[in-house]
Amino acid sequence: MNELHHVYLSLGSNIEPETYLPKAIQNLRDYGEVKAISTVWESNAVGSDGPNFLNACVLFLSHLQPVELKEKIIRPIEAGLGRIRYADKNAPRTIDIDIVLFDETPLNMEFWGYAFVAVPLAELIPGFEHPIRHEKLIRVAEQLQSQVWIVKREDVVIS
Numbered sequence: 371m372n373e374l375h376h377v378y379l380s381l382g383s384n385i386e387p388e389t390y391l392p393k394a395i396q397n398l399r400d401y402g403e404v405k406a407i408s409t410v411w412e413s414n415a416v417g418s419d420g421p422n423f424l425n426a427c428v429l430f431l432s433h434l435q436p437v438e439l440k441e442k443i444i445r446p447i448e449a450g451l452g453r454i455r456y457a458d459k460n461a462p463r464t465i466d467i468d469i470v471l472f473d474e475t476p477l478n479m480e481f482w483g484y485a486f487v488a489v490p491l492a493e494l495i496p497g498f499e500h501p502i503r504h505e506k507l508i509r510v511a512e513q514l515q516s517q518v519w520i521v522k523r524e525d526v527v528i529s
Contacts, residue, residue: 372433373433374433375431375473376405376429376431376471376473377430377432377436377469377471377472377473378427378430378472378495379427379428379444379467379469379470380425380426380481380491381395381425381427381428381465381466381467382424382425382463382466382486383463383464384415384420384422384462385421385462387424387526390451390464391410391424391426391465392528392529393451394451395407395528395529397447398443398447401432401443401447402432403430403431404428404429405428406428407428407429407528408426408428408494409490409522409523410425410426410490410527410528411425411521411522411523412425412521413425413485413486413518414519415462416484416486418462423486424526426490427487427490427491427493436469436472440469444467448464448465448466448467452464453465453466470482470491471491471495471498479502482500482502485511485517488500488507488510488514489520491507
């Protein structure tokens with residue numbers, strides 16, 4: 371059997387997010403175990419004037435490597451939930467699923483500078499060392515949270 375990997379995923383939606391975030395998590399469960407889920411956070415859209423995003427992070431257990439995980443699980447889930455990829459990568463979307471951390475390896479360093487990733491991720495792994503700032507993730511998340519508008523949405527429950 372292949373090694374079981376700990377994959378931290380960032381999920382975001384700004385088209386009917388109260389519908390699509392729970393559906394995405396349910397779909398992930400069809401492919402593996404969702405071990406932990408952060409609180410849902412609302413923030414402004416980045417790079418566009420689109421509607422606000424709802425974001426959450428999950429710990430997903432998988433036997434697949436990152437490229438296979440994207441091809442065999444993430445992209446099919448996004449497509450199944452109506453995600454359309456436009457030339458404008460910041461266009462509104464039903465769901466966006468990104469691999470932030472694979473086992474102990476950070477992926478796509480751009481994500482690590484955004485509060486909408488760092489804040490929910492810090493709920494799951496507060497003591498993890500931020501790969502750029504080399505501080506505990508919880509501290510970086512608190513700093514980012516004080517610099518941008520991001521609000522905990524306890525009324526949106528995903529499980």
